[in-house]
Amino acid sequence: MTEGPAGGHASIRVLRPGLLTTVQDLGRHGLAHLGVPAAGAVDRRAFTLANRLVGNPPGAAALEITVAGPELELQTGGWMALTGGRAEAELDGRPFPMDVAVRAEAGQVLAVGTVTSGLRAYLAVRGGVGVAPVLGSRSTDTLSGIGPPPLEEGVRLPVGALAEGDPFHQVAPTPQVDPEPLLRAVRGPRDDLFTDDALRTLIATAWTVTSDSDRTGIRLDGPVLERRRKAELASEGMVEGSLQVPPDGHPILFLANHPTTGGYPVIGVVAGGDLPLAAQARPGTRLRFRFVSVTAARQSAGGAPV
Amino acid sequence: MRVRPAGERALLVEAGDLETVHRLHAALRELDPPGVVELVPGYRTLLVVADPEHAGALDELATALPGLELPPAEAVAGGPVEIPVRYDGEDLPEVARLTGLDAEEVVRRHTAPEYTVAFLGFSPGFPYLVGLDPALEVPRRDTPRTSIPAGSVGLAGSQTGIYPAASPGGWQLIGRTDVTLFDPGRDPPALLAPGARLRFTVAG
Numbered sequence: 027m028t029e030g031p032a033g034g035h036a037s038i039r040v041l042r043p044g045l046l047t048t049v050q051d052l053g054r055h056g057l058a059h060l061g062v063p064a065a066g067a068v069d070r071r072a073f074t075l076a077n078r079l080v081g082n083p084p085g086a087a088a089l090e091i092t093v094a095g096p097e098l099e100l101q102t103g104g105w106m107a108l109t110g111g112r113a114e115a116e117l118d119g120r121p122f123p124m125d126v127a128v129r130a131e132a133g134q135v136l137a138v139g140t141v142t143s144g145l146r147a148y149l150a151v152r153g154g155v156g157v158a159p160v161l162g163s164r165s166t167d168t169l170s171g172i173g174p175p176p177l178e179e180g181v182r183l184p185v186g187a188l189a190e191g192d193p194f195h196q197v198a199p200t201p202q203v204d205p206e207p208l209l210r211a212v213r214g215p216r217d218d219l220f221t222d223d224a225l226r227t228l229i230a231t232a233w234t235v236t237s238d239s240d241r242t243g244i245r246l247d248g249p250v251l252e253r254r255r256k257a258e259l260a261s262e263g264m265v266e267g268s269l270q271v272p273p274d275g276h277p278i279l280f281l282a283n284h285p286t287t288g289g290y291p292v293i294g295v296v297a298g299g300d301l302p303l304a305a306q307a308r309p310g311t312r313l314r315f316r317f318v319s320v321t322a323a324r325q326s327a328g329g330a331p332v
Numbered sequence: 333m334r335v336r337p338a339g340e341r342a343l344l345v346e347a348g349d350l351e352t353v354h355r356l357h358a359a360l361r362e363l364d365p366p367g368v369v370e371l372v373p374g375y376r377t378l379l380v381v382a383d384p385e386h387a388g389a390l391d392e393l394a395t396a397l398p399g400l401e402l403p404p405a406e407a408v409a410g411g412p413v414e415i416p417v418r419y420d421g422e423d424l425p426e427v428a429r430l431t432g433l434d435a436e437e438v439v440r441r442h443t444a445p446e447y448t449v450a451f452l453g454f455s456p457g458f459p460y461l462v463g464l465d466p467a468l469e470v471p472r473r474d475t476p477r478t479s480i481p482a483g484s485v486g487l488a489g490s491q492t493g494i495y496p497a498a499s500p501g502g503w504q505l506i507g508r509t510d511v512t513l514f515d516p517g518r519d520p521p522a523l524l525a526p527g528a529r530l531r532f533t534v535a536g
Binding site for chain 1: 453460
């Protein structure tokens with residue numbers, strides 16, 4: 027599938043789609059005022075690594091694999107890389123290593139198994155997944171249905187011509203999966219609507235990731251965060267990383283596919299550099315938070331571009 | 333005007349009222365500050381989001397915002413857009429019962445005002461409208477419908493709105509329009525923009 031023209035003959039055939047495998051890039055931007063979510067890869071650090079390994083620009087479209095991976099038949103040969111949550115994968119029955127560019131030949135079948143550590147893996151192909159962009163992005167928006175549908179059996183995905191560098195031949199450092207990640211957060215913007223006790227509780231608690239979590243956000247279980255006043259908040263714009271607190275007092279951590287506006291107050295916003303940790307948190311994982319200044323949150327945010 | 337950080341690369345600007353939100357939105361669109369990727373209006377706030385490489389520029393913007401010259405309200409109002417509605421919604425009799433008005437009067441009061449699109453959210457192209465006649469305030473349905481067709485016009489509390497796409501929902505449905513509110517193949521994809529004026533008319 028090297029250097030195939032955009033929308034050309036190079037393609038990948040989906041034999042089995044896996045649990046939820048979607049095409050993602052860095053998201054749909056500049057349309058939030060029209061209610062269009064950004065979507066895009068949830069773990070942008072793992073996503074951009076996969077692209078770098080195969081010599082793609084960081085925003086080339088790749089596959090986001092959730093929990094159980096797909097089985098894909100390659101119609102033409104080319105370089106591929108698998109990153110993110112740890113998954114056993116086989117190319118024609120032989121182990122397919124993670125975090126390194128691997129050359130696959132035409133007709134070979136790549137079978138990605140279960141993601142056993144972390145939650146999401148990323149598969150980049152040299153040239154990028156060449157589906158047609160919608161509103162400037164190839165991402166599947168799982169909240170509003172914009173963009174290509176999730177992978178289905180029998181679908182052929184075109185491979186694009188976006189490669190700009192050589193494949194990277196060294197194995198990238200394997201990310202450590204922290205069993206109890208500590209995420210940095212900036213207070214507010216609505217911290218003043220909560221009691222002092224709620225703010226202390228937020229950072230003193232090991233919050234449990236519930237199974238009611240998806241690309242939109244992670245519902246956390248733990249003590250109730252009490253509000254100072256019961257008055258309703260007028261709906262306002264939301265950012266990725268927001269810890270929004272609905273009336274039940276349990277925070278929801280917004281991920282890449284969050285809605286553009288919301289009517290519940292945000293007690294804190296997780297630093298962009300720490301969102302990849304949240305993106306890989308499986309149900310049952312315990313997350314902790316600590317407050318940092320805006321300046322501190324900006325440092326080391328480089329791992330998570332827009 | 334109070335400016336609050338929303339994480340390390342966004343500001344939530346409290347404009348106070350909706351008109352000022354729209355004037356501020358227009359002023360910032362015009363100013364086009366470096367690195368700003370999203371401007372998201374709410375009922376009383378404007379969210380300003382920068383890309384991570386330009387997050388530092390927000391500090392200067394936060395300082396400059398209170399002194400920013402805003403265009404007059406008349407200059408930023410769009411429209412009015414006309415939305416023709418067939419007032420034959422399933423809940424129209426129930427709305428008439430709840431409000432103590434007859435169906436004809438519900439329609440008259442729904443088509444009388446010029447509404448303002450406060451902002452879009454919930455789903456792409458979904459307008460939050462202000463200007464509903466208080467006599468038409470009705471509670472949501474006790475049991476939400478699992479699927480409401482695109483173009484449905486409904487009432488809930490002090491709000492009236494139009495569903496751009498089929499979705500579940502608990503609003504009381506009074507009619508339906510054929511107007512397409514959101515089409516990803518169109519530029520811009522949404523028919524309405526924040527600050528637009530809107531009128532419902534009886535479809536002929």
